[in-house]
Amino acid sequence: MNEDYRGIFADGLWRNNVAFAQTLALCPLMAVTTTATNGLGMGLATTGVLLASNVVIAAARHLITQEVRIPVFVLLIAALVSLADMAINAWLHELYQVLGLFIPLIVVNCSVLGRAEVFASKRAVLASAADGLAMGLGYTMALMLIGGCREILGSGTLFAHASLLLGDGFAFLETTLIPHYKGFLLMLLPPGGFLVLGFLLAGKRVLERRQQQKAAKRPDDVSPKPQPSPSAA
Amino acid sequence: MTLAFLKPEHRQRLIYHVALLGGVALLTSAAIGVADHLTRADIARRQLEDLQLTLQQVVPASYYDNELVRDTVTVKDAAGEPLTVYRARRGGQVQAVCYRVKAPGYGNTAMVIALGVDRSGTLLGVRVISHNETPGLGDKIELGKSDWILRFTGRSLTDPQPEKWGVKKDGGAFDQFTGATITPRAVVKAVKGGLDFFAAHRALLLDEAPAQTAATAPGSAGEKRL
Numbered sequence: 001m002n003e004d005y006r007g008i009f010a011d012g013l014w015r016n017n018v019a020f021a022q023t024l025a026l027c028p029l030m031a032v033t034t035t036a037t038n039g040l041g042m043g044l045a046t047t048g049v050l051l052a053s054n055v056v057i058a059a060a061r062h063l064i065t066q067e068v069r070i071p072v073f074v075l076l077i078a079a080l081v082s083l084a085d086m087a088i089n090a091w092l093h094e095l096y097q098v099l100g101l102f103i104p105l106i107v108v109n110c111s112v113l114g115r116a117e118v119f120a121s122k123r124a125v126l127a128s129a130a131d132g133l134a135m136g137l138g139y140t141m142a143l144m145l146i147g148g149c150r151e152i153l154g155s156g157t158l159f160a161h162a163s164l165l166l167g168d169g170f171a172f173l174e175t176t177l178i179p180h181y182k183g184f185l186l187m188l189l190p191p192g193g194f195l196v197l198g199f200l201l202a203g204k205r206v207l208e209r210r211q212q213q214k215a216a217k218r219p220d221d222v223s224p225k226p227q228p229s230p231s232a233a
Numbered sequence: 234m235t236l237a238f239l240k241p242e243h244r245q246r247l248i249y250h251v252a253l254l255g256g257v258a259l260l261t262s263a264a265i266g267v268a269d270h271l272t273r274a275d276i277a278r279r280q281l282e283d284l285q286l287t288l289q290q291v292v293p294a295s296y297y298d299n300e301l302v303r304d305t306v307t308v309k310d311a312a313g314e315p316l317t318v319y320r321a322r323r324g325g326q327v328q329a330v331c332y333r334v335k336a337p338g339y340g341n342t343a344m345v346i347a348l349g350v351d352r353s354g355t356l357l358g359v360r361v362i363s364h365n366e367t368p369g370l371g372d373k374i375e376l377g378k379s380d381w382i383l384r385f386t387g388r389s390l391t392d393p394q395p396e397k398w399g400v401k402k403d404g405g406a407f408d409q410f411t412g413a414t415i416t417p418r419a420v421v422k423a424v425k426g427g428l429d430f431f432a433a434h435r436a437l438l439l440d441e442a443p444a445q446t447a448a449t450a451p452g453s454a455g456e457k458r459l
Contacts, residue, residue: 063253064253065244065245065249065250065253067250068250068253068254071254072253072254072257075254075257075258075261076257076261078261079261079262079264079265082265082268083264083265083268086265086268086269086272086276087268087272089272089276089279090271090272090275090276090279091272091275093279093282096279097283185367185370189367
Protein backbone atom coordinates (compact mmCIF):
# COMPACT_ATOMS: atom_id res chain seq x y z
CA MET A 1 0.00 0.00 0.00
CA ASN A 2 1.37 3.36 -0.99
CA GLU A 3 1.17 5.89 1.77
CA ASP A 4 0.61 9.55 1.08
CA TYR A 5 3.46 10.89 3.20
CA ARG A 6 3.06 14.38 1.83
CA GLY A 7 -0.54 14.36 2.95
CA ILE A 8 0.46 13.03 6.37
CA PHE A 9 2.93 15.85 6.90
CA ALA A 10 0.55 18.49 5.51
CA ASP A 11 -2.05 17.25 7.97
CA GLY A 12 0.29 17.30 10.94
CA LEU A 13 1.94 20.62 10.25
CA TRP A 14 -0.99 22.63 8.96
CA ARG A 15 -4.34 21.20 7.87
CA ASN A 16 -4.97 19.09 10.95
CA ASN A 17 -2.48 20.67 13.36
CA VAL A 18 -2.97 19.42 16.92
CA ALA A 19 -3.25 22.87 18.47
CA PHE A 20 -4.41 25.08 15.60
CA ALA A 21 -6.92 22.79 13.87
CA GLN A 22 -7.91 20.11 16.36
CA THR A 23 -7.47 22.52 19.31
CA LEU A 24 -6.42 19.58 21.43
CA ALA A 25 -3.75 19.37 24.13
CA LEU A 26 -4.34 22.93 25.28
CA CYS A 27 -3.66 22.21 28.96
CA PRO A 28 0.08 21.54 28.58
CA LEU A 29 0.14 24.26 25.94
CA MET A 30 -1.11 26.96 28.32
CA ALA A 31 1.14 25.74 31.10
CA VAL A 32 4.48 25.78 29.31
CA THR A 33 4.31 28.46 26.65
CA THR A 34 5.57 31.39 28.69
CA THR A 35 8.76 31.34 26.65
CA ALA A 36 9.63 30.03 23.20
CA THR A 37 12.34 27.85 24.73
CA ASN A 38 9.91 26.09 27.05
CA GLY A 39 7.56 25.55 24.13
CA LEU A 40 10.35 24.02 22.07
CA GLY A 41 11.42 21.69 24.86
CA MET A 42 7.91 20.51 25.62
CA GLY A 43 7.21 20.12 21.90
CA LEU A 44 10.28 17.95 21.33
CA ALA A 45 9.49 15.77 24.34
CA THR A 46 5.91 15.33 23.12
CA THR A 47 7.13 14.53 19.61
CA GLY A 48 9.36 11.80 20.98
CA VAL A 49 6.51 10.22 22.92
CA LEU A 50 4.07 10.55 19.99
CA LEU A 51 6.53 8.91 17.62
CA ALA A 52 7.29 6.06 20.01
CA SER A 53 3.65 5.43 20.94
CA ASN A 54 2.54 5.46 17.30
CA VAL A 55 5.26 2.99 16.33
CA VAL A 56 4.57 0.62 19.23
CA ILE A 57 0.82 0.69 18.73
CA ALA A 58 1.03 0.30 14.96
CA ALA A 59 3.35 -2.67 15.39
CA ALA A 60 0.97 -4.35 17.82
CA ARG A 61 -2.24 -3.32 16.05
CA HIS A 62 -3.13 -6.85 14.90
CA LEU A 63 -2.86 -8.19 18.44
CA ILE A 64 -4.93 -5.49 20.09
CA THR A 65 -8.65 -6.16 20.05
CA GLN A 66 -11.37 -3.57 19.80
CA GLU A 67 -12.72 -4.28 23.28
CA VAL A 68 -9.58 -3.63 25.31
CA ARG A 69 -7.78 -1.22 23.00
CA ILE A 70 -8.22 1.91 25.14
CA PRO A 71 -6.69 0.47 28.36
CA VAL A 72 -3.89 -1.05 26.30
CA PHE A 73 -3.13 2.32 24.66
CA VAL A 74 -3.25 4.09 28.01
CA LEU A 75 -0.85 1.56 29.55
CA LEU A 76 1.60 1.83 26.66
CA ILE A 77 1.54 5.63 26.57
CA ALA A 78 1.88 5.94 30.35
CA ALA A 79 4.85 3.56 30.28
CA LEU A 80 6.55 5.50 27.48
CA VAL A 81 6.11 8.80 29.32
CA SER A 82 7.51 7.28 32.52
CA LEU A 83 10.52 6.00 30.59
CA ALA A 84 11.07 9.43 29.03
CA ASP A 85 10.75 11.09 32.44
CA MET A 86 13.36 8.82 34.01
CA ALA A 87 15.74 9.03 31.07
CA ILE A 88 15.62 12.83 30.92
CA ASN A 89 16.02 13.12 34.68
CA ALA A 90 19.07 10.86 34.66
CA TRP A 91 20.88 11.87 31.51
CA LEU A 92 19.62 15.31 30.51
CA HIS A 93 19.33 16.80 33.94
CA GLU A 94 19.62 20.44 32.84
CA LEU A 95 16.65 19.93 30.55
CA TYR A 96 14.82 18.22 33.38
CA GLN A 97 15.22 21.27 35.58
CA VAL A 98 13.53 23.35 32.90
CA LEU A 99 10.84 20.87 31.89
CA GLY A 100 10.65 18.47 34.81
CA LEU A 101 7.18 19.43 35.92
CA PHE A 102 5.75 19.18 32.45
CA ILE A 103 7.00 15.80 31.30
CA PRO A 104 4.42 13.81 33.30
CA LEU A 105 1.83 16.15 31.73
CA ILE A 106 2.47 14.48 28.36
CA VAL A 107 0.52 11.49 29.61
CA VAL A 108 -2.68 13.54 29.72
CA ASN A 109 -1.98 15.03 26.30
CA CYS A 110 -5.09 13.77 24.53
CA SER A 111 -3.47 14.06 21.12
CA VAL A 112 -1.19 11.10 21.92
CA LEU A 113 -4.16 8.83 22.64
CA GLY A 114 -6.02 10.48 19.78
CA ARG A 115 -3.37 9.60 17.20
CA ALA A 116 -3.16 6.05 18.57
CA GLU A 117 -6.89 5.61 18.11
CA VAL A 118 -7.36 7.45 14.82
CA PHE A 119 -4.18 6.60 12.98
CA ALA A 120 -1.71 4.13 14.49
CA SER A 121 -4.23 1.42 15.32
CA LYS A 122 -5.26 1.22 11.66
CA ARG A 123 -2.13 1.94 9.62
CA ALA A 124 1.30 0.47 8.92
CA VAL A 125 4.27 1.14 11.20
CA LEU A 126 6.11 3.48 8.84
CA ALA A 127 3.08 5.62 8.08
CA SER A 128 2.29 5.78 11.79
CA ALA A 129 5.83 6.89 12.55
CA ALA A 130 5.48 9.61 9.93
CA ASP A 131 2.15 10.66 11.44
CA GLY A 132 3.59 10.79 14.95
CA LEU A 133 6.53 12.85 13.74
CA ALA A 134 4.36 15.20 11.70
CA MET A 135 1.80 15.72 14.47
CA GLY A 136 4.58 16.21 17.00
CA LEU A 137 6.42 18.74 14.86
CA GLY A 138 3.18 20.57 14.17
CA TYR A 139 2.52 20.74 17.90
CA THR A 140 6.11 21.88 18.53
CA MET A 141 5.67 24.62 15.96
CA ALA A 142 2.45 25.74 17.62
CA LEU A 143 4.04 25.73 21.08
CA MET A 144 7.03 27.72 19.86
CA LEU A 145 4.87 30.23 18.04
CA ILE A 146 2.59 30.83 21.02
CA GLY A 147 5.55 30.79 23.42
CA GLY A 148 7.41 33.26 21.22
CA CYS A 149 4.47 35.68 21.03
CA ARG A 150 3.85 35.52 24.77
CA GLU A 151 7.54 35.92 25.54
CA ILE A 152 7.97 38.97 23.28
CA LEU A 153 4.80 40.64 24.58
CA GLY A 154 5.25 39.54 28.18
CA SER A 155 8.94 39.98 28.86
CA GLY A 156 10.46 41.51 25.71
CA THR A 157 12.87 38.63 25.05
CA LEU A 158 12.95 35.70 22.65
CA PHE A 159 14.39 32.25 23.31
CA ALA A 160 15.61 33.20 26.77
CA HIS A 161 17.61 30.36 28.39
CA ALA A 162 17.80 28.52 25.06
CA SER A 163 21.37 27.48 25.88
CA LEU A 164 20.09 25.64 28.98
CA LEU A 165 17.90 23.52 26.74
CA LEU A 166 19.97 23.09 23.60
CA GLY A 167 23.53 23.57 24.84
CA ASP A 168 25.89 26.53 24.81
CA GLY A 169 26.12 26.48 21.01
CA PHE A 170 22.63 27.91 20.83
CA ALA A 171 23.26 30.92 23.05
CA PHE A 172 23.02 33.12 19.95
CA LEU A 173 19.28 32.44 19.86
CA GLU A 174 18.79 34.33 23.10
CA THR A 175 17.79 37.83 22.17
CA THR A 176 16.37 40.78 24.01
CA LEU A 177 14.01 42.45 21.58
CA ILE A 178 12.84 45.26 23.82
CA PRO A 179 15.58 46.46 26.20
CA HIS A 180 14.47 47.90 29.57
CA TYR A 181 11.01 46.43 29.03
CA LYS A 182 8.86 46.55 32.13
CA GLY A 183 6.99 43.41 31.14
CA PHE A 184 3.35 42.79 30.43
CA LEU A 185 2.33 40.31 33.08
CA LEU A 186 -1.03 39.33 31.59
CA MET A 187 0.71 37.67 28.66
CA LEU A 188 2.65 35.35 30.96
CA LEU A 189 -0.46 34.32 32.88
CA PRO A 190 -2.95 31.81 31.41
CA PRO A 191 -5.28 34.51 29.97
CA GLY A 192 -2.39 35.66 27.79
CA GLY A 193 -2.06 32.15 26.44
CA PHE A 194 -5.72 32.06 25.46
CA LEU A 195 -5.50 35.52 23.89
CA VAL A 196 -2.49 34.61 21.77
CA LEU A 197 -4.02 31.27 20.79
CA GLY A 198 -7.25 33.02 19.80
CA PHE A 199 -5.50 35.52 17.57
CA LEU A 200 -3.36 32.83 15.94
CA LEU A 201 -6.44 30.65 15.29
CA ALA A 202 -8.21 33.61 13.73
CA GLY A 203 -5.13 34.32 11.61
CA LYS A 204 -5.05 30.74 10.35
CA ARG A 205 -8.75 30.96 9.41
CA VAL A 206 -8.17 34.16 7.45
CA LEU A 207 -5.28 32.59 5.53
CA GLU A 208 -7.31 29.51 4.69
CA ARG A 209 -10.31 31.54 3.55
CA ARG A 210 -8.10 33.64 1.29
CA GLN A 211 -6.68 30.48 -0.25
CA GLN A 212 -10.17 29.14 -0.87
CA GLN A 213 -11.32 32.39 -2.44
CA LYS A 214 -8.28 32.44 -4.71
CA ALA A 215 -9.02 28.92 -5.83
CA ALA A 216 -12.69 29.73 -6.40
CA LYS A 217 -11.85 32.74 -8.58
CA ARG A 218 -9.95 30.58 -11.03
CA PRO A 219 -12.39 27.91 -12.19
CA ASP A 220 -10.05 26.95 -15.07
CA ASP A 221 -7.35 26.08 -12.58
CA VAL A 222 -6.82 22.32 -12.67
CA SER A 223 -5.29 22.07 -9.22
CA PRO A 224 -7.79 20.80 -6.65
CA LYS A 225 -9.21 23.25 -4.15
CA PRO A 226 -7.57 23.18 -0.77
CA GLN A 227 -9.70 20.92 1.37
CA PRO A 228 -11.11 22.28 4.59
CA SER A 229 -9.43 20.65 7.57
CA PRO A 230 -10.66 17.09 7.86
CA SER A 231 -11.84 16.48 11.36
CA ALA A 232 -9.73 14.12 13.40
CA ALA A 233 -12.23 12.23 15.47
CA MET B 234 2.78 -9.33 13.12
CA THR B 235 -0.18 -11.67 13.44
CA LEU B 236 0.42 -14.87 15.27
CA ALA B 237 -0.36 -17.70 12.88
CA PHE B 238 -1.79 -20.01 15.52
CA LEU B 239 -4.29 -17.39 16.62
CA LYS B 240 -7.42 -17.67 14.54
CA PRO B 241 -9.59 -14.54 14.41
CA GLU B 242 -12.34 -16.24 16.39
CA HIS B 243 -9.93 -16.91 19.23
CA ARG B 244 -9.52 -13.21 19.73
CA GLN B 245 -13.16 -12.79 20.56
CA ARG B 246 -12.79 -14.94 23.65
CA LEU B 247 -12.70 -13.29 27.02
CA ILE B 248 -9.49 -15.09 27.92
CA TYR B 249 -7.69 -13.39 25.02
CA HIS B 250 -8.67 -9.94 26.26
CA VAL B 251 -7.57 -10.80 29.76
CA ALA B 252 -4.27 -12.22 28.55
CA LEU B 253 -3.65 -9.24 26.27
CA LEU B 254 -4.28 -6.66 28.96
CA GLY B 255 -2.31 -8.66 31.51
CA GLY B 256 0.54 -9.19 29.06
CA VAL B 257 0.76 -5.51 28.20
CA ALA B 258 0.66 -4.56 31.89
CA LEU B 259 3.41 -7.05 32.61
CA LEU B 260 5.57 -5.84 29.73
CA THR B 261 5.21 -2.16 30.55
CA SER B 262 5.86 -2.74 34.25
CA ALA B 263 8.95 -4.75 33.39
CA ALA B 264 10.19 -1.98 31.09
CA ILE B 265 9.68 0.63 33.82
CA GLY B 266 11.40 -1.62 36.35
CA VAL B 267 14.42 -2.03 34.10
CA ALA B 268 14.54 1.69 33.36
CA ASP B 269 14.32 2.49 37.06
CA HIS B 270 17.23 0.16 37.73
CA LEU B 271 19.29 1.78 34.97
CA THR B 272 18.57 5.38 35.95
CA ARG B 273 18.35 5.18 39.75
CA ALA B 274 22.02 5.78 40.45
CA ASP B 275 22.28 8.62 37.94
CA ILE B 276 19.15 10.33 39.25
CA ALA B 277 20.34 10.06 42.85
CA ARG B 278 23.70 11.55 41.83
CA ARG B 279 22.02 14.44 40.03
CA GLN B 280 19.77 15.16 43.01
CA LEU B 281 22.80 15.13 45.26
CA GLU B 282 24.49 17.64 42.96
CA ASP B 283 21.42 19.86 43.11
CA LEU B 284 21.44 19.66 46.89
CA GLN B 285 25.14 20.49 47.06
CA LEU B 286 24.57 23.49 44.83
CA THR B 287 21.84 24.74 47.15
CA LEU B 288 23.96 24.22 50.26
CA GLN B 289 26.88 26.06 48.69
CA GLN B 290 24.66 29.08 48.13
CA VAL B 291 23.64 29.45 51.76
CA VAL B 292 26.84 28.38 53.53
CA PRO B 293 30.09 30.01 52.34
CA ALA B 294 32.87 27.54 51.53
CA SER B 295 35.12 28.99 54.24
CA TYR B 296 32.84 27.51 56.90
CA TYR B 297 33.50 23.86 56.21
CA ASP B 298 36.02 21.27 55.16
CA ASN B 299 33.70 18.27 55.41
CA GLU B 300 31.19 16.88 52.96
CA LEU B 301 28.03 18.75 53.90
CA VAL B 302 25.54 16.38 52.33
CA ARG B 303 26.89 13.42 54.29
CA ASP B 304 26.91 15.05 57.72
CA THR B 305 23.29 15.23 58.69
CA VAL B 306 21.06 15.07 61.72
CA THR B 307 17.28 14.71 61.66
CA VAL B 308 15.30 16.71 64.18
CA LYS B 309 11.55 17.14 64.59
CA ASP B 310 10.50 20.74 63.93
CA ALA B 311 7.78 22.71 65.74
CA ALA B 312 5.07 20.99 63.70
CA GLY B 313 6.48 17.56 64.54
CA GLU B 314 7.80 16.98 61.01
CA PRO B 315 11.27 15.48 60.67
CA LEU B 316 13.72 18.02 59.29
CA THR B 317 17.11 17.08 57.88
CA VAL B 318 19.88 19.41 58.94
CA TYR B 319 23.22 19.51 57.12
CA ARG B 320 26.19 20.40 59.28
CA ALA B 321 29.18 22.37 58.09
CA ARG B 322 32.28 21.42 60.10
CA ARG B 323 35.72 22.87 60.11
CA GLY B 324 38.31 20.99 62.10
CA GLY B 325 35.58 18.72 63.46
CA GLN B 326 33.58 21.52 65.03
CA VAL B 327 30.22 22.48 63.59
CA GLN B 328 30.55 26.02 62.24
CA ALA B 329 27.20 26.36 60.56
CA VAL B 330 24.09 24.39 59.72
CA CYS B 331 21.81 24.38 56.74
CA TYR B 332 18.22 23.20 56.45
CA ARG B 333 15.12 23.70 54.39
CA VAL B 334 11.89 25.18 55.67
CA LYS B 335 8.50 25.21 53.97
CA ALA B 336 6.24 28.21 53.67
CA PRO B 337 2.71 28.51 52.33
CA GLY B 338 2.85 30.97 49.45
CA TYR B 339 0.16 32.86 47.61
CA GLY B 340 -2.72 30.44 47.06
CA ASN B 341 -1.27 28.05 49.65
CA THR B 342 1.19 26.46 47.26
CA ALA B 343 4.34 25.27 48.96
CA MET B 344 7.54 27.28 48.86
CA VAL B 345 10.78 25.65 49.94
CA ILE B 346 13.44 27.90 51.44
CA ALA B 347 17.00 26.95 52.34
CA LEU B 348 18.65 28.63 55.34
CA GLY B 349 22.29 28.72 56.34
CA VAL B 350 22.85 29.63 60.01
CA ASP B 351 26.15 30.04 61.83
CA ARG B 352 26.94 29.08 65.46
CA SER B 353 25.61 32.34 66.87
CA GLY B 354 22.29 32.02 65.10
CA THR B 355 23.09 34.59 62.42
CA LEU B 356 21.83 33.94 58.89
CA LEU B 357 24.61 33.24 56.40
CA GLY B 358 22.27 33.03 53.47
CA VAL B 359 18.68 32.41 52.47
CA ARG B 360 17.47 31.09 49.11
CA VAL B 361 14.08 30.13 47.81
CA ILE B 362 14.56 26.75 46.17
CA SER B 363 11.13 26.19 44.70
CA HIS B 364 7.90 28.12 44.59
CA ASN B 365 4.76 28.65 42.54
CA GLU B 366 4.38 32.38 43.05
CA THR B 367 2.91 34.61 40.37
CA PRO B 368 5.52 35.40 37.70
CA GLY B 369 6.32 39.09 37.69
CA LEU B 370 4.87 39.71 41.16
CA GLY B 371 5.72 37.15 43.83
CA ASP B 372 8.73 35.72 42.03
CA LYS B 373 10.96 38.60 43.11
CA ILE B 374 11.91 36.27 45.97
CA GLU B 375 14.18 34.51 43.42
CA LEU B 376 17.75 35.75 43.34
CA GLY B 377 17.60 35.77 39.54
CA LYS B 378 14.76 38.29 39.57
CA SER B 379 15.66 40.58 42.48
CA ASP B 380 18.18 40.82 45.29
CA TRP B 381 15.45 41.00 47.93
CA ILE B 382 16.35 37.60 49.40
CA LEU B 383 19.90 38.82 50.19
CA ARG B 384 18.51 41.20 52.81
CA PHE B 385 18.26 38.31 55.24
CA THR B 386 22.01 37.72 55.23
CA GLY B 387 23.54 38.79 58.56
CA ARG B 388 20.17 38.98 60.31
CA SER B 389 19.32 37.02 63.45
CA LEU B 390 16.55 36.76 66.03
CA THR B 391 17.90 39.88 67.75
CA ASP B 392 18.43 41.86 64.54
CA PRO B 393 15.75 42.99 64.05
CA GLN B 394 13.95 42.39 67.33
CA PRO B 395 11.45 39.49 67.19
CA GLU B 396 8.42 41.79 66.97
CA LYS B 397 10.03 43.51 63.97
CA TRP B 398 10.28 40.25 62.02
CA GLY B 399 7.61 41.11 59.50
CA VAL B 400 7.09 43.14 56.34
CA LYS B 401 6.88 46.94 56.62
CA LYS B 402 3.17 46.89 55.92
CA ASP B 403 2.74 44.94 59.18
CA GLY B 404 5.11 47.22 61.08
CA GLY B 405 8.13 44.99 60.53
CA ALA B 406 11.61 45.68 59.22
CA PHE B 407 11.49 44.00 55.81
CA ASP B 408 10.31 45.54 52.55
CA GLN B 409 7.44 43.98 50.70
CA PHE B 410 7.44 44.50 46.94
CA THR B 411 5.00 46.36 44.76
CA GLY B 412 1.92 44.31 44.11
CA ALA B 413 2.84 41.45 46.39
CA THR B 414 2.63 41.36 50.17
CA ILE B 415 1.55 37.79 50.84
CA THR B 416 4.66 36.20 49.35
CA PRO B 417 7.30 38.27 51.23
CA ARG B 418 5.22 38.03 54.40
CA ALA B 419 5.26 34.23 54.12
CA VAL B 420 9.00 34.18 53.44
CA VAL B 421 9.80 36.43 56.42
CA LYS B 422 7.63 34.29 58.67
CA ALA B 423 9.22 31.07 57.46
CA VAL B 424 12.76 32.44 57.92
CA LYS B 425 11.91 33.52 61.45
CA GLY B 426 10.42 30.07 62.05
CA GLY B 427 13.70 28.59 60.85
CA LEU B 428 15.66 30.75 63.28
CA ASP B 429 13.32 29.77 66.12
CA PHE B 430 13.99 26.15 65.20
CA PHE B 431 17.72 26.78 65.44
CA ALA B 432 17.35 28.48 68.81
CA ALA B 433 15.24 25.61 70.16
CA HIS B 434 17.64 22.89 69.09
CA ARG B 435 20.94 24.77 69.06
CA ALA B 436 23.00 22.33 71.11
CA LEU B 437 21.69 19.34 69.22
CA LEU B 438 22.28 20.91 65.80
CA LEU B 439 25.80 21.98 66.73
CA ASP B 440 26.55 18.44 67.90
CA GLU B 441 27.37 19.63 71.42
CA ALA B 442 24.61 17.91 73.34
CA PRO B 443 24.96 14.46 74.86
CA ALA B 444 23.55 12.02 72.34
CA GLN B 445 19.78 12.04 72.40
CA THR B 446 17.30 9.74 70.77
CA ALA B 447 16.80 11.92 67.74
CA ALA B 448 20.47 12.66 67.30
CA THR B 449 22.65 10.42 65.23
CA ALA B 450 26.34 10.01 64.98
CA PRO B 451 27.77 12.29 62.29
CA GLY B 452 27.42 10.73 58.92
CA SER B 453 25.46 7.62 59.72
CA ALA B 454 21.99 9.01 59.03
CA GLY B 455 23.13 10.73 55.89
CA GLU B 456 24.83 7.73 54.44
CA LYS B 457 21.80 5.58 54.91
CA ARG B 458 19.71 8.05 53.03
CA LEU B 459 22.05 8.51 50.10
